[in-house]
Amino acid sequence: xxxxxxxxxELDVNCYILADHVGAKAIIIDPGADEEKIRAVLAKHQxxxxxxxxxxxHYDHIGCDDKFGVxxxxxxxxxxxxxxxxxxxxxxLSGISFSVKSDVxxxxxxxxxxxxxxxxEVIHVPGHSPGAVALLLKxxxxxxxxSGDSLFCQSIGRTDFAGASHELLVKSxxxxxxxxxxxxxxxxxxxxxxxIGEEKSSNPFLN
Numbered sequence: 001x002x003x004x005x006x007x008x009x010e011l012d013v014n015c016y017i018l019a020d021h022v023g024a025k026a027i028i029i030d031p032g033a034d035e036e037k038i039r040a041v042l043a044k045h046q047x048x049x050x051x052x053x054x055x056x057x058h059y060d061h062i063g064c065d066d067k068f069g070v071x072x073x074x075x076x077x078x079x080x081x082x083x084x085x086x087x088x089x090x091x092x093l094s095g096i097s098f099s100v101k102s103d104v105x106x107x108x109x110x111x112x113x114x115x116x117x118x119x120x121e122v123i124h125v126p127g128h129s130p131g132a133v134a135l136l137l138k139x140x141x142x143x144x145x146x147s148g149d150s151l152f153c154q155s156i157g158r159t160d161f162a163g164a165s166h167e168l169l170v171k172s173x174x175x176x177x178x179x180x181x182x183x184x185x186x187x188x189x190x191x192x193x194x195x196i197g198e199e200k201s202s203n204p205f206l207n
Contacts, residue, residue: 001140002026004041005187009033011060011093014189016146017041018137022119025050027115029135029146030189031064038064045050050116052102055148055189056129057081058161059090065100073113075124076106077131089161112138125150125177127169128157134177136184143184145196151186153194156205173206 002019013032019025026047031038042049049122054061057078065072065082074082081087082104085097085164107113109124119139127131129147137144149157159166177186182197197207 002045002146006034006037006041006047008037009060012190013060014187014191016187017045017047018118019045019047019050019147020136020140022046022148024048025075025116025121027113027118028052028068028070030055030061032059032061032069033063033066035067044192053120053135054078054082055135055150055152056132057088057145058129058149059088059093059098061148061189062088062100063090063094063098070102072100072102073107073192074104075122075133077126078129079104079106079131080199081131083130087163107133109133111126118148125169125176127159127165127172128129129161129169130163132157136180143181144186145186147177147186147188149189151194151199151203152188152190153186153192153199154203154205155191156203157189169205178206 004017006015007097009032016029018027023046054074090098110124113120121136123134135146184196
């Protein structure tokens with residue numbers, strides 16, 4: 001399996017490139033900016049873009065969605081956010097108005113995305129954004145979670161945006177993510193990787 005993190009944009013978003021093997025089609029998670037950097041990693045492993053998954057619809061995570069010519073996946077409650085410059089905060093975060101023009105496939109909680117030997121379970125984790133999700137890898141490996149901007153290493157996502165809620169985010173993390181095995185590796189939307197066990201025991205926002 002191929003898993004690479006590309007830090008993109010002024011806010012250092014973690015864009016993840018995931019593929020079953022060299023030469024396959026890849027899942028691109030949160031391509032927020034820097035198309036060239038993302039394409040360089042694809043080329044390194046002889047990968048072709050297969051689909052994009054957005055953990056949520058804020059501009060710093062969706063800025064390159066239209067660059068790869070593939071279908072976009074996002075939670076049902078985020079589709080309107082991807083399509084609206086006002087809701088995705090593109091003007092606030094970048095000074096430009098941006099909306100995703102590509103087709104967006106709506107997904108729901110507990111839905112499974114199967115693609116090219118990869119299997120990801122969608123976990124709805126509202127709080128940072130109404131339709132924010134985490135993505136739990138089920139195949140070809142287990143105990144890997146892409147948490148978006150819900151859970152970070154020793155922190156949690158911002159909740160001072162419109163449509164956000166600190167109480168809901170904390171509840172979502174504890175009820176939806178902290179039930180996972182403690183050795184689950186967490187790859188967040190910003191910052192370093194961590195584990196469920198580490199965050200359960202020492203995250204100051206959750207203890």
